[in-house]
Amino acid sequence: MHTQRRLGDWLFHICNYGFFTLFTLLCLFPFYYLFINTISSNDLSARGLVTLYPKMIHFDNYIQVLQLKGLAQAALVSGGRTIIGTLLTVAASAFLGYLFTKHKMWARSFWYRFVIITMYFNAGIIPWYIIMMKLNMTNNFWAYILPAVVSPFYVILVKTFVESIPDVLEESAEMDGAGYIVIFSKIIMPLITPIAATIAIFSAVSQWNSFIDTVFLMTNSKLFTLQFVLYKYLNESTSLAAIIRNSQGAVGNIDLTNKQTATSIRTTVSMIVILPILFVYPFFQRYFVKGIMIGAVKG
Numbered sequence: 001m002h003t004q005r006r007l008g009d010w011l012f013h014i015c016n017y018g019f020f021t022l023f024t025l026l027c028l029f030p031f032y033y034l035f036i037n038t039i040s041s042n043d044l045s046a047r048g049l050v051t052l053y054p055k056m057i058h059f060d061n062y063i064q065v066l067q068l069k070g071l072a073q074a075a076l077v078s079g080g081r082t083i084i085g086t087l088l089t090v091a092a093s094a095f096l097g098y099l100f101t102k103h104k105m106w107a108r109s110f111w112y113r114f115v116i117i118t119m120y121f122n123a124g125i126i127p128w129y130i131i132m133m134k135l136n137m138t139n140n141f142w143a144y145i146l147p148a149v150v151s152p153f154y155v156i157l158v159k160t161f162v163e164s165i166p167d168v169l170e171e172s173a174e175m176d177g178a179g180y181i182v183i184f185s186k187i188i189m190p191l192i193t194p195i196a197a198t199i200a201i202f203s204a205v206s207q208w209n210s211f212i213d214t215v216f217l218m219t220n221s222k223l224f225t226l227q228f229v230l231y232k233y234l235n236e237s238t239s240l241a242a243i244i245r246n247s248q249g250a251v252g253n254i255d256l257t258n259k260q261t262a263t264s265i266r267t268t269v270s271m272i273v274i275l276p277i278l279f280v281y282p283f284f285q286r287y288f289v290k291g292i293m294i295g296a297v298k299g
Contacts, residue, residue, distance in 0.1 A: 031274065037267045038062065046261040061268040070221060070229055071272075078226035079276075081144040082207040089203040090196050092149045097158025098184050112159075119152045129216055139220045144213060148206070154199045161195040162188060201280065208277045226273055233269045 037045045041056035049055070065071070099105055100112045137143035165188070173183050189196070211227035218224060 031278075034267050034271055034274070037263070038271050042261050042264040045267070046263040061264050062272070065265065065268045065272065068233070068269075070224065071226075073222060074224050074226040074229040077141070077223060078208060081141070081225065082204050085145045085148055085207040086200050086203045088145060088149050089151065089154065090199050093151055093154035093199060094158050094189065094192060094196055095184060096150060097155045098162050098188055099180070100155065100159045101162045102180070115150070115152050115155060125216070132217060138217050139223060140217075141223060143217050144207070144210075144225075147213075148203070151203075154202070157195050157199065158192060161192050165191055204280055205277060230269050230273045234266055 033051070036052075036054040037050050038061050039057050039059060040050040040054045041058075042061070044050050044055050096115070100108060102108065105111075132138065132143060132147075137146075169187055169191075170183055173187055178186070209227055211225055211231055214223070214225050214228040218228075
């Protein structure tokens with residue numbers, strides 16, 4: 001009986017690890033496929049002959065695409081909105097979530113419901129655009145930051161997390177004369193690091209990937225985000241490939257391995273946009289699960 005149980009456990013672990021290994025490979029394969037097509041022969045890639053491993057490796061695609069006009073400026077805008085937006089969102093949502101745990105807050109229930117109800121009702125794009133235009137948020141960098149400073153979902157996560165912290169910590173600080181700002185910055189904020197890191201991940205990914213606000217609000221090319229530039233390049237990949245080929249010289253003298261194609265432009269630009277945000281996850285991974293679990297369950 002004991003041997004059968006050990007055999008069953010052994011088979012379960014094999015199946016479990018096998019399933020999750022396969023699932024992980026399936027999740028990673030799109031990124032791998034994209035990458036090998038950026039470093040393979042552009043001619044073979046355009047004909048769909050690069051599938052499992054790179055062929056005729058070269059890195060000219062990255063060198064040439066990084067020289068495209070507006071890409072560096074767009075990367076700066078996206079980086080700026082991601083860093084500033086994430087910091088402000090974490091700070092504002094964390095402080096508001098903390099305040100909603102204080103029973104002494106004036107009309108606490110009303111304001112909490114007022115914030116939460118915005119999760120379920122949306123006026124739509126046209127009223128949103130009119131409001132942003134009236135607030136002079138067109139062609140304004142702060143249009144990327146201010147609308148996302150407070151998120152009801154993040155406020156709920158922080159509020160639930162803070163409620164799991166023993167009240168005696170705040171009471172002892174209050175007895176020493178500390179106010180809400182001091183308690184929040186010195187006691188609460190260090191204790192809510194897991195949920196703050198979780199919010200930072202969500203906010204950073206959202207800010208980095210957003211481009212709809214650029215479509216509606218920005219006509220100044222200096223304020224275009226990297227995702228919007230990617231959107232333009234994907235739509236203009238054929239003409240961009242022709243421009244790069246012409247800048248290299250006569251087409252007849254170009255090696256087909258390095259000759260830019262619409263496929264090489266699309267895959268390379270996509271990879272350049274994806275890579276930065278992928279590096280965010282390893283730094284916050286250890287906080288992610290803990291933050292979600294504790295922020296979602298009170299006990």
